[in-house]
Amino acid sequence: MPGTVTLNTRKIVILGSRSVGKSSLVKQFVENSFSEDYYPTINTTTTKTITYRGADYPCEIIDTAGEDEFSQLNSHYAIGVHGYILVYSIASRASFDMIQIIYDKIINYSGLPEIAAIIVGSKADLHLSRQVDSMAGQRLAQRNNTAWIEASALRNENVGKVFELCLAEIEKGNTAPPPSTGFKWPKCLVM
Numbered sequence: 727m728p729g730t731v732t733l734n735t736r737k738i739v740i741l742g743s744r745s746v747g748k749s750s751l752v753k754q755f756v757e758n759s760f761s762e763d764y765y766p767t768i769n770t771t772t773t774k775t776i777t778y779r780g781a782d783y784p785c786e787i788i789d790t791a792g793e794d795e796f797s798q799l800n801s802h803y804a805i806g807v808h809g810y811i812l813v814y815s816i817a818s819r820a821s822f823d824m825i826q827i828i829y830d831k832i833i834n835y836s837g838l839p840e841i842a843a844i845i846v847g848s849k850a851d852l853h854l855s856r857q858v859d860s861m862a863g864q865r866l867a868q869r870n871n872t873a874w875i876e877a878s879a880l881r882n883e884n885v886g887k888v889f890e891l892c893l894a895e896i897e898k899g900n901t902a903p904p905p906s907t908g909f910k911w912p913k914c915l916v917m
């Protein structure tokens with residue numbers, strides 16, 4: 727039920743430059759639809775249950791306004807958040823360069839050594855205007871210990887996977903071994 731917080735509720739925030747397709751990924755995932763119109767987002771929250779390894783996780787998906795290097799990270803995007811979807815467009819090198827800036831802002835703000843996150847190369851259908859190759863995306867993800875995928879909201883390719891992989895990253899942190907067997911700080915902040 728929307729608005730109900732259970733033990734399994736997970737808060738996911740979507741960040742990235744303006745117009746990279748953040749809202750379109752959410753719309754395709756939640757409503758199975760795509761629009762060519764562009765309406766800048768202010769800040770919207772949608773709820774959808776994601777099933778992962780047989781368990782249901784009601785997810786609060788927070789779609790944010792486009793970030794630039796001067797944007798201050800809103801505290802709502804750092805506190806009580808379980809996982810992040812960091813989106814760039816494969817057709818925009820500038821939006822790709824913003825990902826490390828946004829990642830560093832979250833780390834600085836939260837004070838955590840790392841976060842549960844997936845980096846997403848969106849608009850994967852725009853092959854002809856590609857400015858970021860897949861290897862660059864994968865390397866960035868490796869460097870920051872996040873997951874990575876390319877997706878197209880237009881073609882509904884890998885959209886469900888974006889959210890499933892984000893949940894997998896969150897739950898990876900929650901199943902970290904106890905201190906005696908090599909403790910790793912959880913990759914999420916639960917408050």
Ligand SMILES: Nc1nc2c(ncn2[C@@H]2O[C@H](COP(=O)(O)OP(=O)(O)OP(=O)(O)O)[C@@H](O)[C@H]2O)c(=O)[nH]1
Pocket residue numbers: 742743744745746747748749750751761762763764765766767768790791792793848849850851852877878879880881
């Ligand atoms: N070709 C293509 N266009 C897309 C895709 N996803 C989104 N778009 C288009 O890109 C534009 C911006 O999409 P939005 O989803 O509004 O982008 P956003 O990142 O939420 O934008 P802000 O709210 O400003 O941050 C729209 O015109 C979409 O139709 C995609 O997968 N392929």
